[in-house]
Amino acid sequence: MITLKAPEDLNWEVITAVAYEGVRLDIAPELLASVERGREIFNELIDAGAPCYGVTTGLGRLSTTDLSTEARDAISRNILLARAAAFGEPLPRPVVRAMMMVRLANFLSGQDGVSAGLCQFIAARLNDDFDPFVPALGHGFAADGTPNAHCFQTLIGEGRVLDPDGEPVAAAVALAARGAAPYSPGSKEGLALINGITALPAYAIYAHRQVSALQEFATLAAAVSLEALAAPKDAVHPALARSNGAGVGKVIERLNQLLKDSRVTPYKLQAAISLRIIPQVHGAHLDALDQVRSGIEQTLRTFSGNPMLVEDDGDGQARLLSVGSFHNQLLVNLIEYLAIATSHVVCLSERRLHRMMDENQTGLNPQLAPRPGLDAGMVVAHKACIDLVARVRMAAQPLSLMTSETSGGQEDYMSMALPVIQRLLEIVRYGTAILSYEAMAGCIALDQRKGHYGEGVTRFHDLVREQIAPLDQDRSPGRDFEVMHELVLREFFPDLS
Numbered sequence: 001m002i003t004l005k006a007p008e009d010l011n012w013e014v015i016t017a018v019a020y021e022g023v024r025l026d027i028a029p030e031l032l033a034s035v036e037r038g039r040e041i042f043n044e045l046i047d048a049g050a051p052c053y054g055v056t057t058g059l060g061r062l063s064t065t066d067l068s069t070e071a072r073d074a075i076s077r078n079i080l081l082a083r084a085a086a087f088g089e090p091l092p093r094p095v096v097r098a099m100m101m102v103r104l105a106n107f108l109s110g111q112d113g114v115s116a117g118l119c120q121f122i123a124a125r126l127n128d129d130f131d132p133f134v135p136a137l138g139h140g141f142a143a144d145g146t147p148n149a150h151c152f153q154t155l156i157g158e159g160r161v162l163d164p165d166g167e168p169v170a171a172a173v174a175l176a177a178r179g180a181a182p183y184s185p186g187s188k189e190g191l192a193l194i195n196g197i198t199a200l201p202a203y204a205i206y207a208h209r210q211v212s213a214l215q216e217f218a219t220l221a222a223a224v225s226l227e228a229l230a231a232p233k234d235a236v237h238p239a240l241a242r243s244n245g246a247g248v249g250k251v252i253e254r255l256n257q258l259l260k261d262s263r264v265t266p267y268k269l270q271a272a273i274s275l276r277i278i279p280q281v282h283g284a285h286l287d288a289l290d291q292v293r294s295g296i297e298q299t300l301r302t303f304s305g306n307p308m309l310v311e312d313d314g315d316g317q318a319r320l321l322s323v324g325s326f327h328n329q330l331l332v333n334l335i336e337y338l339a340i341a342t343s344h345v346v347c348l349s350e351r352r353l354h355r356m357m358d359e360n361q362t363g364l365n366p367q368l369a370p371r372p373g374l375d376a377g378m379v380v381a382h383k384a385c386i387d388l389v390a391r392v393r394m395a396a397q398p399l400s401l402m403t404s405e406t407s408g409g410q411e412d413y414m415s416m417a418l419p420v421i422q423r424l425l426e427i428v429r430y431g432t433a434i435l436s437y438e439a440m441a442g443c444i445a446l447d448q449r450k451g452h453y454g455e456g457v458t459r460f461h462d463l464v465r466e467q468i469a470p471l472d473q474d475r476s477p478g479r480d481f482e483v484m485h486e487l488v489l490r491e492f493f494p495d496l497s
Contacts, residue, residue, distance in 0.1 A: 003028055010105035012297055015205065019097035020495070024127045031108055032116040041318050042113030042309055046187060052320050053307050054079065054191035076190030080156060083149035083194055088137035091147070091203070093162060094495065096132050098202035099151050100125065103193065106303055112192045113309045113320075121155060121183050128178045133160040133168045134199075139418040144199040144326070147418065152193035157182030196304035197328050200417040204296050204335060207421050208289065209495055210428045211342055215285055217432070217492040218345050219251060220460055221439045222278045223258035225352040227453045228445030229362055230267035233259065235276040247290070248283030255279070258456030264449070267363045274351035281344050288334075288341035295331040304328070332415050336398045339424045343396040346431030350385045353438045356445055357382055364448045368441060368471075375474040378444060381437040381481070388430045395426045432488060439464070440484045444471050463487070 002014055003026040017023040046052060055072060058065040059079065067075060090096075104122050107114045132154040139146045153159045154171035161174045175182055185193070226233070236256055241249035255278070270276075307320040357379050359366045369377030400416045443464045446453060453461065467487060468480050 001026055004108065005031055007031075007105055007108040007110075008301060010101055010108070011300060012205065012293070015098050015101045015202075015300070018101055018126060019094040019202075019205075022129075025101075025123050027108070027119060027123055032119065034110050035108060035114070035119055036116040038110030038113055038309055038311070039115045041311055042188065042320075045309075045318055045320060050320055052188065053322050054195075055188045059191075072187060076185035076187065077156060079190035079194055080149055080153040080185070081158060083145050084153055084159060086135035086138035086146050086150055088135045090162060090166075090168075091134045091136050091199075092206060092495070093131050093166070095199070095203050095206045096134050096151060096162075097126060098205055099134070099147065099198045100132075102198045102202050102300065103148070103152070103196065105300060106196055106198075107192065109303050110311075111303050111309045112188075112196075114189050114192045115186055118183065118185070118189055118192075121180075124180070125155065128180075129164075130154070130174060130178065131162045132171070133162055136418075136422065139199070144197060144417070145194045147199040148194040148196075151198075155183040155193070156185065195306050196326050197299060197302075197331075197417075198304075200328055200331060200415070200421070201296050201299045203418060203421045204292065204299075204331060206495065207335070207338075207424050207428075208292055208296065210425060210493065211338060212289055213493045213495075214342065214428050214431055214435070215282065215289065215345070217439075217488060218285075218349065218435050219254050219278075219282055220258060220456065221349060221435045221442065222282065222352070223255055223454065223457050224439055224442035224446070224460060225356065226255070226259065226271075226275060226278075227262060227264055227451065227457050228442040228449065229271065229275060229352070229355055230264050230449065230451070231271035231275045232266040232269065233262070235271065236279060240279060244279070245283060245287060247286035248279045250286055251279045251282040259454035260456070261452075262454035262457070263452035265451075268361075272351075272355050272361065274348050274355060278348070281348050285338075285341045285345050288338045292331075292334045292338050295334045299328055299331055327415055328417070329415065332400050332417050332420055335417075335420050335424055336400055339396050339420075339427055342424065342427050342431060343392050346392055346427065346434045347389055349431075349434050349438045350382070350389045353382050353385060353434075353441055356438075356441050362445060364445055368444045368448065370472050370474070377471075377474070378441045378477075380477060381441055384481075385434050385437050388434050392427050392430050392434070395423045395430070399423050432493070433485060436481065436485045436488050439488070440468070440481060443468075447471070463491075 001024045005028045018025055053063055057063045100122055107119050132151045134147050134150040154161050157172035159171050160168040161171050163169045236252050241252040304326050306326055307322050310319045355361045357367045366372050367377035367379040369375040399420050443461050446461050447470050467483050
């Protein structure tokens with residue numbers, strides 16, 4: 001059980017513990033009291049006649065329409081219903097749980113003007129594994145309004161949630177099964193639930209975990225190729241770690257761990273560039289991962305709702321500010337950058353695989369064929385990667401530039417945050433396959449070379465050979481690749497396997 005005593009307690013570690021590991025959550029009474037004070041100030045402002053977007057007015061283009069007192073009571077519910085227009089397969093369960101926690105962090109700041117009761121209701125639903133069904137497609141919104149609407153309309157008994165088997169169940173049925181009545185949102189609470197940056201950091205954490213796993217496997221696959229190609233080890237000499245950036249140094253350190261006790265005699269004086277620049281390309285990727293994590297952590301510390309409640313505007317008076325904090329261009333830009341960095345890692349893998357097909361580069365059989373001429377060997381694996389690399393290059397194009405406008409021009413710039421993350425995850429999907437092909441071919445090359453390989457490379461080769469027999473003649477490679485891919489997902493990608 002984790003007890004939250006301050007809004008900043010909902011950090012990366014706590015969010016991942018609750019979203020991915022099922023740790024339970026509690027909120028300290030003094031923090032709830034602080035939230036309730038913000039609610040009281042908000043109510044006082046509205047009672048005094050202060051205009052408030054989405055509370056005393058409509059939303060978007062209709063923000064010039066004033067609402068009656070009766071309509072103000074109904075709009076919180078309507079907001080949650082009318083904006084749930086996405087479709088497709090559900091977002092991963094940990095992403096949705098993280099969404100609930102990110103929104104809770106904003107509420108606990110007291111600047112959203114919601115009640116302590118809403119915070120307690122969200123925490124209770126996290127604790128009883130009430131996981132909303134949020135469709136993955138159709139999120140062209142100025143902020144995260146569409147995914148938020150799908151996520152949080154479930155609190156009022158609308159929409160669907162995921163059962164333990166991942167099947168959709170009516171939210172009202174799921175609430176009843178937990179002995180909970182649907183939540184009745186008060187003034188502004190519907191707006192607070194759909195507004196702000198919620199899905200972006202939640203999904204970005206998930207993507208960061210997948211890309212980090214890809215980075216780990218990519219470095220292992222590169223080590224396998226260094227041994228398979230009998231490449232000189234100059235490019236991973238520890239001296240380089242002292243004169244390059246942090247990421248380069250970490251990659252060199254890891255490669256030397258994997259290559260420890262290698263006794264492979266270099267086949268050539270100088271290896272191809274795709275082998276010599278592994279530390280630089282993988283190191284830049286590590287640095288990009290660090291920057292994205294920093295951007296996510298900054299987002300988690302930042303209030304992103306609208307309107308924003310300021311308890312004291314310097315004159316002792318509270319105010320409601322209409323702001324653009326729901327637009328996080330920095331994190332979107334960083335994710336675009338990470339997509340490019342990830343693409344370089346997996347495109348480099350394809351080049352190393354191609355080098356392995358060339359007997360002039362390896363000193364081994366052409367195309368790693370057991371019986372050259374009679375057998376085709378592994379060239380088909382490289383041909384498969386040509387398709388996948390083309391898809392990676394397309395997916396790496398900056399998608400956030402494809403922004404548009406809606407709501408009669410009132411909402412005239414979109415972050416495209418979720419589509420940007422989904423394109424990054426496409427790169428991970430294709431990249432994992434490319435790296436798996438490289439590693440599979442690398443293991444065949446290791447069999448042919450019969451050398452004394454680095455300790456980490458040997459462990460991986462032995463693991464592969466426990467499940468995939470050596471290649472002594474051509475056979476249909478499809479099943480071998482499926483086994484290899486499943487092994488990689490199981491060993492390196494726990495969120496996906």
